[in-house]
Amino acid sequence: MSKPLFERTKVNQIRLHVLPTKRFKTYAISVYLGSPLSESTVTPFGLIPFVLRRGSMKYPDTKQFREKLDDMYGAGFGFDVVKRGDHQIIKFQMDVINDHFVNEKESLLKQSMQFLGSTITNPYIENDAFSKTYVSAEKNTVQKRIEGLINDKIRYAAERCIQEMCKNEPYRLYALGQISDLQKITSSTLYEEYKRWLRDAVIDIYVVGDTSLNEVQSLIEQYFPIHNKQQTEYEAKERYINSSQKQIKSVVEELDVTQGKLNMGLRANVTYSDTEYPTALMYNGILGSFPHSKLFVNVREKESLAYYSSSRFEGHKGIITIHSGIEINNYDKAVEIIKKQIDDLRNGVINDIELTHTKAMISNQLQEIQDSAFEMIGFDFNNILSGKERTSEELIQEINEVNVQAISAFAEKVDLETIYFLRDKKGES
Amino acid sequence: MKTLPYEKLNETIFFNQLDNGLKVFILPKPGFKKTFATFSTNYGSVDNHFQVEGKEKVKVPDGIAHFLEHKMFEEPSGDVFSQFSSQGASANAFTSFDRTVYLFSATEQIDNNIETLLNFVQNPYFTAESVEKEKGIIGQEINMYRDNPDWRCYFGLIDAMYHTHPVHIDIAGTIESISRITKEQLLECYYTFYHPSNMNLFIVGGVEPEHIMQVITQNQNSKKYEKQGDIERYFDNEPASVKEAKKITILPVSLPKCLFGFKESELETEPTGLLQRECEMKILMDILFGSSSGIYQKLYDEKLITDQFSHEYNGQYDYAFSIIGGETRDPKTLLKRVREEIEHVMNQGINVVDFERSRKKKIGSFLRMLNSPESIASEFTRYQFKNIDMFDILKTYENIKLEKINNRLQAHFDWDKMSVSIVQSEESK
Numbered sequence: 001m002s003k004p005l006f007e008r009t010k011v012n013q014i015r016l017h018v019l020p021t022k023r024f025k026t027y028a029i030s031v032y033l034g035s036p037l038s039e040s041t042v043t044p045f046g047l048i049p050f051v052l053r054r055g056s057m058k059y060p061d062t063k064q065f066r067e068k069l070d071d072m073y074g075a076g077f078g079f080d081v082v083k084r085g086d087h088q089i090i091k092f093q094m095d096v097i098n099d100h101f102v103n104e105k106e107s108l109l110k111q112s113m114q115f116l117g118s119t120i121t122n123p124y125i126e127n128d129a130f131s132k133t134y135v136s137a138e139k140n141t142v143q144k145r146i147e148g149l150i151n152d153k154i155r156y157a158a159e160r161c162i163q164e165m166c167k168n169e170p171y172r173l174y175a176l177g178q179i180s181d182l183q184k185i186t187s188s189t190l191y192e193e194y195k196r197w198l199r200d201a202v203i204d205i206y207v208v209g210d211t212s213l214n215e216v217q218s219l220i221e222q223y224f225p226i227h228n229k230q231q232t233e234y235e236a237k238e239r240y241i242n243s244s245q246k247q248i249k250s251v252v253e254e255l256d257v258t259q260g261k262l263n264m265g266l267r268a269n270v271t272y273s274d275t276e277y278p279t280a281l282m283y284n285g286i287l288g289s290f291p292h293s294k295l296f297v298n299v300r301e302k303e304s305l306a307y308y309s310s311s312r313f314e315g316h317k318g319i320i321t322i323h324s325g326i327e328i329n330n331y332d333k334a335v336e337i338i339k340k341q342i343d344d345l346r347n348g349v350i351n352d353i354e355l356t357h358t359k360a361m362i363s364n365q366l367q368e369i370q371d372s373a374f375e376m377i378g379f380d381f382n383n384i385l386s387g388k389e390r391t392s393e394e395l396i397q398e399i400n401e402v403n404v405q406a407i408s409a410f411a412e413k414v415d416l417e418t419i420y421f422l423r424d425k426k427g428e429s
Numbered sequence: 430m431k432t433l434p435y436e437k438l439n440e441t442i443f444f445n446q447l448d449n450g451l452k453v454f455i456l457p458k459p460g461f462k463k464t465f466a467t468f469s470t471n472y473g474s475v476d477n478h479f480q481v482e483g484k485e486k487v488k489v490p491d492g493i494a495h496f497l498e499h500k501m502f503e504e505p506s507g508d509v510f511s512q513f514s515s516q517g518a519s520a521n522a523f524t525s526f527d528r529t530v531y532l533f534s535a536t537e538q539i540d541n542n543i544e545t546l547l548n549f550v551q552n553p554y555f556t557a558e559s560v561e562k563e564k565g566i567i568g569q570e571i572n573m574y575r576d577n578p579d580w581r582c583y584f585g586l587i588d589a590m591y592h593t594h595p596v597h598i599d600i601a602g603t604i605e606s607i608s609r610i611t612k613e614q615l616l617e618c619y620y621t622f623y624h625p626s627n628m629n630l631f632i633v634g635g636v637e638p639e640h641i642m643q644v645i646t647q648n649q650n651s652k653k654y655e656k657q658g659d660i661e662r663y664f665d666n667e668p669a670s671v672k673e674a675k676k677i678t679i680l681p682v683s684l685p686k687c688l689f690g691f692k693e694s695e696l697e698t699e700p701t702g703l704l705q706r707e708c709e710m711k712i713l714m715d716i717l718f719g720s721s722s723g724i725y726q727k728l729y730d731e732k733l734i735t736d737q738f739s740h741e742y743n744g745q746y747d748y749a750f751s752i753i754g755g756e757t758r759d760p761k762t763l764l765k766r767v768r769e770e771i772e773h774v775m776n777q778g779i780n781v782v783d784f785e786r787s788r789k790k791k792i793g794s795f796l797r798m799l800n801s802p803e804s805i806a807s808e809f810t811r812y813q814f815k816n817i818d819m820f821d822i823l824k825t826y827e828n829i830k831l832e833k834i835n836n837r838l839q840a841h842f843d844w845d846k847m848s849v850s851i852v853q854s855e856e857s858k
Contacts, residue, residue: 023460026800063726069721101437137729144756147683148682257576259573304565325572367536
């Protein structure tokens with residue numbers, strides 16, 4: 001089996017990861033900038049990419065900036081602000097056609113690196129500050145986005161459950177920060193934060209496509225002039241083991257909804273870098289990430305209680321969350337059935353089918369990663385972020401060795417901490 | 430077996446129409462781990478009134494195509510998901526206005542998975558009891574969408590535009606309409622629309638085409654199908670006007686959602702014209718409302734739109750409309766400003782620089798789409814049912830003249846044919 005092998009080097013303390021391949025019609029480029037998740041910086045850092053996408057010194061006007069992307073055959077350009085464990089990661093991404101398919105004078109890879117480099121390291125500045133207009137408009141955009149969380153009840157319930165569960169941890173923070181802090185930001189304070197962010201963030205740049213490490217390295221040297229960088233690696237995670245809390249916390253919130261959202265938060269105390277990580281993946285797979293999983297089969301198929309009922313494992317944080325949409329009156333019954341599934345895992349009530357099917361499905365998911373440039377990048381970045389090197393082949397191997405005993409031993413340490421229910425306003429409260 | 434080479438794109442499609450009428454398309458992607466297959470019927474939510482040559486006319490309850498999709502996963506041996514899981518495949522299905530698609534993706538046991546896909550879709554098995562039980566699950570699905578403001582706004586707009594055409598009916602139907610669905614009606618729809626001559630199979634991935642074609646042919650030859658006459662679909666006469674100019678839905682949202690669109694009354698009757706119009710409309714809409722357009726930047730600076738502002742065009746032989754909009758603090762002012770801006774462009778005409786930029790962007794986005802086996806399978810099939818070759822998109826974009834775009838601009842934006850759909854909170858009424 002051919003392994004995807006990233007070739008790696010360092011330029012100005014930026015880590016560079018390149019995978020030369022002719023398999024795709026595009027170049028995929030990702031830049032990750034990670035900082036510790038903290039109350040004082042989460043909001044300004046979250047705002048930075050919104051302001052950067054308004055213009056650079058090369059393309060000061062937003063319309064010019066976007067037209068340049070269109071001119072590169074509609075290059076895909078995007079950014080995302082996410083939480084990974086106790087880090088806030090800002091990711092920029094570009095997806096541009098391989099020159100082979102179009103008639104372009106100058107290499108589109110070169111143009112893209114230049115574009116990204118100037119966007120991130122040479123933003124549009126006036127009087128030693130960001131543009132007032134851009135900052136004010138993007139503050140408004142971020143505020144609307146934070147306020148808009150409530151519109152999607154599935155996401156809202158998931159976010160609220162995490163907030164309640166992680167009340168005393170940085171992980172409670174929303175990736176885009178909080179509105180009260182947003183209002184205090186000015187174009188000059190943000191520029192100061194930006195310089196600090198660029199200096200201190202851990203930076204990883206990925207390129208997948210028909211290129212070489214040498215080519216990319218010289219483009220980075222040319223277009224990412226970041227000097228005096230301090231931090232170059234992610235610090236070992238802090239652990240938040242909440243074992244003292246044995247009582248389950250129940251939260252009910254009322255809004256004008258038709259369907260109830262029942263969410264639960266479980267502490268797994270195992271993260272990506274741990275040897276038990278494959279066991280945790282198996283646990284989550286058997287519990288709720290597939291149509292043959294306990295939640296889908298019991299909550300949906302057997303009892304017709306829900307259209308969706310599933311679980312998710314946040315491997316960098318070590319928590320598992322359960323999500324379901326139910327008829328409001330069925331709350332007690334649904335809680336009981338879900339708890340029963342958690343207990344069954346603890347008691348080793350896992351049949352052969354659940355075990356083998358979950359192994360087959362996880363191994364399939366891991367193999368499929370290699371067909372998508374951005375998924376390969378994402379998988380490799382998980383390694384980099386956690387400090388644990390593990391290829392997908394190795395992970396498949398480890399998954400195949402997990403047995404029922406290991407899963408129930410792991411399940412023994414999983415604590416259900418929080419039950420969150422979003423319901424209508426007609427309740428007795 | 431025929432081969433259809435697209436040299437410029439480095440792609441070749443292998444095609445065969447089997448004796449029972451099934452069309453099979455295979456697109457080998459050397460080096461890809463994953464194989465992705467879709468088995469689709471030319472049957473969607475709009476097909477609720479029909480007649481097979483030599484049989485009676487039939488009218489069925491709303492939501493039946495989607496209901497049938499759910500029920501197909503039930504097999505005498507239990508749930509077919511479980512079989513896919515045991516073969517490491519993830520399976521799914523969806524129903525749209527005009528088609529129902531069953532799919533899987535897998536990295537192993539490809540032959541078995543293809544056979545499983547063919548066999549479960551070609552074996553309807555359900556009991557009156559299991560049909561009743563499914564009503565609970567679909568009821569929760571309907572309720573989930575009822576709480577989703579984006580969904581309500583989108584379908585609210587189509588509902589406002591159309592008087593009689595069933596495109597205005599929710600794909601899943603209503604709790605009331607699905608309560609009337611019986612096992613017999615499901616079977617009647619099944620035997621009408623799941624005849625191989627009304628279906629196609631698309632396989633893309635790291636496969637060997639001759640071998641796969643043989644597996645499929647053998648499987649199909651082992652099943653008996655009587656020849657079926659043509660299916661006639663009936664649609665009541667749709668007036669040229671919109672049903673309602675404005676529709677307001679009350680839901681808790683942080684900001685009002687406002688979508689508007691134009692209903693076309695002059696429809697295309699043959700494939701070349703349909704594709705031509707679709708490509709022209711996509712370029713036109715991008716020039717007007719894309720993120721690098723003048724209108725977008727102005728409205729964004731006026732804080733009338735957010736970065737979620739979007740646009741799309743849906744063109745079929747029996748309906749065609751545009752959808753534009755997103756969140757806004759002030760729907761009334763937004764609509765007034767959009768009208769002013771569009772009228773301004775209508776007076777000036779579209780310039781050649783903007784046109785060329787947009788054309789380039791559309792060509793780039795088509796090429797980028799070819800990286801994704803899922804998108805290829807889905808798009809190729811969608812166009813097939815309209816008798817269009819998806820790969821013709823490239824040359825259609827290359828040959829479009831600016832004059833045509835200007836003609837579309839004058840023809841499409843007819844203010845009497847515009848509907849607006851707004852979702853807002855109780856307090857902002």
